[in-house]
Amino acid sequence: MERESMEFDVLIVGAGPAGLATACRLMQISKDANKEITVCVVEKGSEVGAHILSGAVFQPDVLDELFDDWRSSDTPLTTPVTNDDIYLLNSDTKSRLMPNSLVPKTMHNDGNYIISVGNLARWLADKAENLGVEIFPGFAASEVLFNEDNSVKGILIGDMGVGENGKPKDSYMPGMELHAKYTVFSEGCRGHLGKQLITKYHLDNGKTPQHYGLGFKEVWKIPAEQHQQGKVVHTGGWPLVDGASGGGFLYHMEDNQVAVGLIVDLNYKNPHLSPFDEFQRYKTHPVIAQYLSGGERVTYGARAIAKGGLNSLPKMSFPGGLLVGCDAGTLNFAKIKGTHTAMKSGILAAETLGQGFIAGLEGGKDLDCYQTRFENSWLQEELHSSRNFGPALHKFGTLLGGAFNFVDQNWFGGQFPVTFRDTTPDHAALGKAADFAKINYPKPDGKLSFDKLSSVYLSNTYHEEDQPCHLQLTDKSIPISVNLAQFDEPAQRYCPAGVYEVIEEAGKQSLVINGQNCIHCKTCDIKDPSQNITWVTPEGGGGPNYPNM
Incomplete structure (x- = not known):
């Protein structure tokens, strides 16, 4: 099929903090050098921020x-x-408040902010557009396009108006090809194109498998007398035992x-574990319930996070493109933070590309100097x-x-002379059902705990x-x-949106996939x-x- 196409210097896939930081910094370099660089960002969500979910405490430096x-x-x-x-x-019912002197220093949040990362992305998008970046929300990058020399050429926007049978409907609109000298992939955790590129170019050779949570x-609206603006509570232990x-x-x-x-x-390991139900009963613990009781649940969502850190970080450049x-997987799990690290990786990518374009860089090269820039930055050190x-x-x-991490972070400053590695992929850690006891989760009470379908409703999924x-x-x-x-x-339980069901009809069991419920968490692809x-x-x-997640 002949498709329409558009050409850019740099194409960025994903309008999250990493992609938008890349776009903003690239345009700043362009203007400072009086060198025109055309930059386009495509975002699969209906608007910037629609698919972004994070805690989040943000390190603003x-x-x-x-x-x-x-x-x-x-x-x-x-x-x-x-x-x-x-x-x-x-x-x-029981808990212990940990004294600050026994907490790894990476867990302290002096100078940080409680934010909505979705709203931060919206703010960054405004900044990017004011700098001259073109942003196209509602357009999903479905395929990577390659040049004859095996370098990345750009991406294909998915067709619109294709029926379940694979045939065009009356509303059919073919997707465009977007071509660029360089394409930056910033799809978030377990990006489906990033996953393909890591495999194609063997970017993870010599690394431990990526690990996920x-x-x-x-988000809850709670009684004013229970609210303490700026307070941060973190917990470990129950219900995850x-x-x-x-x-x-x-x-x-x-x-x-x-x-x-x-x-x-x-x-x-236990295939009977249901992460969703663990979360529901977590909210019933007195440490958490004291704040939520009498409140109203406003929104719900779930998203996988990449937590393998430096041990699992792939090579981030390849012919014609970069990963950010x-x-x-630039999240710093020791801080439970990934927004500032994602943005820094985008800034480093922009500086690599910007200086290259100023020097007359042509497309299709493997900019492995990005790796060198990364390794010389505070991000590598962190x-x-x-x-x-x-x-x-x-x-x-x-x-x-936790005791080791306290010693490593507070006594050794993260420079303990041994590196631990977890070489078992998350999916391979799952044990056989017969080897584990089933978990009897309490029924939701409709006050602190809820069912999956009413939760998905609050995610505004369509x-x-x-x-x-x-x-x-x-297969x-x-x-x-x-x-x-x-x-x-286990798909019946690990999915946080009720997408997967096993049903029985005429004595035959089958798996039903309720794809319309999917909140794009990527857990099924991982687990x-x-x-x-x-x-x-x-x-x-x-x-x-998501309005403000």
């Missing part, structure tokens, strides 16, 4: 590198952190709102100092791993129902013949024990529509 006047502008950083509480939850978040790990958070935002969430590490942010944080928790558990399923099975027999037989089909599920982009604009 990176903004100083982009906009020296941000503190006096309309930036959405309005809630500075006032105090930190860190609890170890010993059971469903599934992060849940709800018996080989499961992760941690919870509760952040007091403005307007009597709090963000509450739980991160469940996806290396858990969570598409590569990720190196936290390289043992996640592996230590995986290796020794919450208590002993997909055109008559379209090809974007959750693709390599349609595996969910029943392997996953159900051996693992009690499926048979690695039989591939997440691809649905029609542009489909998915959640």
Whole structure:
């Protein structure tokens, strides 16, 4: 098919903090050097920020590198952190407040802000457009295009108006080809194009497998007397016990709102575990319930996060393109923060590209000088100092791993002379159903805990129902013949949106995929024990529509 095409100097896939930081810095370099550089950003969400979900406590230093006047502008950083509480939850009722002297220093938040990363992205998008960047929301990058020399040529925007049977409907509109000298991939965690590029160019050779967590978040409106604006609460321990790990958070935002969430590490072993239900019962613990009781749940969402850190960071350049942010895995798990690191990687990418264009750079090269720039930055130093944080928790558990991390961060400054590695992929950690006890989760009470479908409703998720399923099975027999037989089909539980169901009709079991419920968390692509599920982009604009997550 002959398709229309557009040409740019730089194409950026994904309008998150990393991609928009890349765009802003590139245009600043362009204007300073009086060198015209055309930059386009494509975003699969219906608007910038629609698909972005993060805790989030933000370390703002990176903004100083982009906009020296941000503190006096309309930036959405309005809630500075006032105090930190860190609890170890010993059971469903008991807890211990950890003294600051025993907390890894990376967990302290002096000078940081409680923010909505979605709103930060919207603010960055305005800045980018004012600098001359073209931003196209509602357009999903469905394929990578390659030149004859195997370098990246650009991307294909997915067709619109294709029916479930794969045939064009009356509303059919073919996708355009967007070509660029260089394409920057900033799709977020487990980006489906980034995943393909890492495999194609063997970018992860010599690295440990990437590791992930599934992060849940709800925003609540709570009674004024229970609200303490700027207060940060982090927890470890219950309900994640018996080989499961992760941690919870509760952040007091403005307007009597709090963000509450739980991160469940996806290396858990018990296939009967339901991350969604673990989050629901987390909210019933007295440490958390004291703030939520009598409040109203406003929004819900979930998203995978890449937490492998430096040990799992792939080579971030390849012919014709770069990886930035969570598409590569730049999150600092020791700080439970990834926004500032994602933005810094974007700034470094922009400086690499900008200086190259000024010097007459042609397209299609492997800009491995980006790697050198990265390694000489504070970002490399920060990720190196936290390289043992996640592996230590995986290796020794919450208590002993936490004790090691305290020693490593507070005594050795992250320079402990040993590097731990976790070489087991998260999907391979899952055990057989027969080897683990089933978990009986309490029924939701409708006050603090809720069911999946009412939760998905609050994510404002919408997909055109008559379209090809974007959750693709390599072998349609595996969910029943392997996953159900051996693992009690864990997709029924690890999916936080009720997408996967096993039903029985006429004595025959089958897997039903309710793709319209998908909130684009990518957990199925990560945790499926048979690695039989591939997440691809649905029609542009489909998915959640988060207002301020």
